[in-house]
Amino acid sequence: MKRLATLSAAALLYAVPATAQELIGFDLDSFGHTVLSRKQFGGDAIPEAAFGAYNNEFISTYSAKSIFASIGRSVGRLDVATDNGVFPCTAFLVADDLIMTNNHCVPGIIDNEKANATSIVGVRFVMGYTNEGVTEGTTSFLVDPAPVETSKPLDYTVLRILGDTPGRDFGTLQLASATPLDNDPYWIIGHPMGEAQRISREKCRANAPALSDGKLLHTCDTLPGNSGSPVIDATSRQVIGLHHAGSARNSINYAIPMAQILANSAVLTAATGTAPSPAPDTSETRAFASLSEALDLSDDTARRTALEALVAEAPDTAAARTATRLIAAMQSVPAPTPPEPTLAERMAADADVQDCDRLAGDRYHPDRARGLMLAKGMVFEQIDPDPAIAACRRALDTFPNHPRLTGFLAEALSAAERSDEAFTAYRTAALAGDAIGQAGLGISYLWGLGTDRDPQVAREWFEKSAAQGHPIAKTALGVIYQHGQGVTADPDRALKLYQEGADAGYHGAQDQLGDIYRAGEIVPQSDKTAAEWFEKSAAQGNSSAQFNLGQLYMLGNGVEKSDARAAQLYRDAAEQDFSDAQLALGNMYLWGRGVTQSDTEAARWYKTAADGNNPGALFALAWLTEQGRGVAADPAEAARLYIASLKAGNDWSLNRARTDWTTDTARALQQALAAEGVYSGTTDGRIGQQTQEAMRRLLP
Structure with a gap:
């Protein structure tokens, strides 16, 4: 299991008992398939998965000629089908037709309360599954669920493969009777989570001490599905232990020393010497062979026909009982009625909502962070009122009184200078808890747009919006606290609010910070820092910041002096109807600084600004x-x-x-x-x- 952050293993060895590797379950109808499907077991717990870095790699990461792939050929996934689903473990070949796994996998799965199973209905051994989701190159073998030999205290089981001898093609692993030594390097190869074969090798070693209370302690990462994995000594490349348990409370996992298993097992002793006797030809073995052939069929109709034939021909066999359950799992089930789409899903699919969000949406709206607003939105100054108003009204026809859409309608109305209508929409959205509605309502009260001026009420609405993290509201509050508008002046709080708004990317707050650093009243004066904040704001099209940055370039304060750059910034702001920039650009033309001198252009820009008084x-x-x-x-x-x-x-x-x-x-x-x-x-x-x-x- 995944290792916890570094702890003293010695202090925990005797305090935390070893527990069988956690359980992972799959649907019964996936039995016989390389890729297992998992619906009914979606809530299985894997408590170790949250701790530390998981050092377990797909074996396919390495060359097919590597030592890891060579050893891995003898290791496969053991699919244990019960009357309540399929539970995968790991097993490995110890003879031509014998495999080893944990007793708690077979037959002990029946004793596992989490499995909630009453019988094993079939067992298959899947080999060659090394690339996740890729079935080509895999082979599966039917396994007799009745153990050749088993021991619950030592948690091992030897099973026989029916009708085949894969050990001759895939090779067998050598079992070591040596005593494990402290800190010896190990590898563990298995099928965690029922997935393609993985190897744990990084930081995988014997613990110090290696042995305790008859158990081999190791630090190799494992997950559910690794039960029955071989613990391989990296030096001798022999199986030194059988992984079987882990703890969610410490950094140690547990294996049974192979020396103990060999000392207990006449079968394994014989298997490492002479070839085992072939399985007797009985009605059970013949039935399991038929079951194996049926499960190899990819066509569902053909598979079902073969399974039904097996039930008819050998009704009293375990294979027939497995076939009966698989037939039941294959019964066509009416597709469940899809759930009604949620409000968020319906809004995400509505073109008018998307248009409203796109044309009038506030890019800082909390719904963007929640994933409920898909469009990027825009800054207020860029709203094209008429199409935005039309889109938001259409959206509200489908989703009446929706707070966000109502707030965006108010933004569009405000951009059209329809202050009375905007105030009504802002108020509706604000009372429903919408952040942009609250900020907009605050601005309406602050400047008397569509209502009487009331700085105190404005501040209350700004506070509500700022509490939701809205940077425009924070910036407005910053102005109030900086200048003491209806409250006691609090420069420190103003600076904090500006900083939060600027860090959120709001251009207005960035411009305010630039002003503060240029003035040097709340913070130490710094034209350089002022220029940096003006630059961020100007890049977003803020006309005030463009004008302010232009002044710094014209004077050479905090930046390298450049009349051309100053003139361009003045032009950017002037084209947004910023009258001071229009006046400044007129001056540049009059003086011939940064532009070609032109009395005509000077007069044109002066007149444009003069028309704005x-x-x-x-x-x-x-x-x-x-x-x-x-x-x-x-x-x-x-x-x-x-x-x-x-x-x-x-x-x-x-x-x-x-x-x-x-x-x-x-x-x-x-x-x-x-x-x-x-x-x-x-x-x-x-x-x-x-x-x-x-x-x-x-x-x-």
């Missing part, structure tokens, strides 16, 4: 319009843009040198200020204190 872009576009660079000179339009920039909070117009103004633009500005009701002076085209004071009144 970006204060700096409004001023920059006003200046270009005043100068006639990239756009036609237009004093009235320039004045209008200067007024708009002031109202948006930009004070560059106020602080501009008085002499920098063109007369026409200054006059147009004074007229515009008068129209705003903040200027009552003369419109003389000269910027003085009164004009500046009027501009100051427009600042928010």
